[in-house]
Amino acid sequence: MSPSTDINLTQGERAAQAGEYVLGLLEGADRVAFEQQLESDAELTATVESWRRHFAGIDATATPLAPSPALWSRIEAELATLTENAAPAQAAKTAVRKAAPSAGSRLSAWWNSLFVWRGAALAGALAAILLAIGLNGALDRARRQPVMVAVLLTEASVAAAVVNTFADGRVEMVPLQAIHVPEGKALEIWTLWDRAVGPRSVGLIERARSTSLRLDQLPLGKDQLFEITLEPATGSPTGRPTGPIVAKGTTAQTL
Known part of the structure; x- marks a missing residue:
């Protein structure tokens, strides 16, 4: 998406674009146009600041490295x-x-x-x-800097979680806000890289928390879909998403 077409974007697309800007995913002419838009768009500026507050929580997950x-x-x-x-x-x-x-x-x-x-x-x-x-x-x-990031948005275009992928193959999901999980239910994380293959489960958690995702032998690339659904506590009974989608987003390469 190009900031130069900002007037044609929906609120959800504008929010996603602001998230990409904060993560450093906008570059070149897109970044320049977006920053020009920021100078005269108070609502867009507020959205950017909201993203920055959300992502501040990610820094707190980094483990300090003490000298020997x-x-x-x-x-x-x-x-x-x-x-x-x-x-x-x-x-x-x-x-x-x-x-x-x-x-x-x-x-x-x-x-x-x-x-x-x-x-x-x-x-x-x-x-x-x-x-x-x-x-x-x-x-x-x-090593701690992700090489790809997926921002998972709710239907209201609110950032609910971030999926970080690292050069050494690690993949983790970091929640950005509390997610209500009814009793007897759990949050299941899925990834989809090929519609012909269908979504695959890569994690099941009882509440919103940082968790490593199991992609072992699964492909991982740009524009790959990740989503969270509400499933039974033991996971989806069919091996496919059955519950409502909590949040979803696709991966993008970091700069």
Whole structure:
């Protein structure tokens, strides 16, 4: 959908487009046109902010990655060495000042100072350690960044859940709001990639919660349908959706 045709979109399509914008799925001319529309459309701006509040909950599901104890021990050891060398160096500096040597002598003393070179080496080591921490963090964030996302909308075009797919094959569903489940019922998650094959169940949960989906040997690609239906507590008796559809949406590639 192109924002340039915004006047022809239904409310549901406008809401879905706003969700795509927040997720970073709009690009190029579509993104520019959408942002121009935002400048004069208060209702669309409010919809974007609503999406941002919904997706804020996804960030809270990321597990923090703590540095290993060995890494901190190495940093502490290097800092201790620096502290031990600081006192003798300060005393030497005071003595040099009292002697008031020439500029050439001061330069020579600085050049031959073991403390200076130890400090430089330590600075380099700390920089390497911090770089390693940064790279590990970046790699971890990359692993947690989904490669495809499906926003599941209710009939009222309200975001009820998000399905995230990752490069390592993991697929998870994260609810964005509470979903009422009557007693004796459960939420069943389905995926459909080929109408000739029909939908396949990939998860069954008793309440709205984050859950991993079982796609094992099933295909997974762009524009693949995911939906949630209300089924008996033990799951659909036919192997196909039988209850009302709670929410549905198709996958799109992230930028």
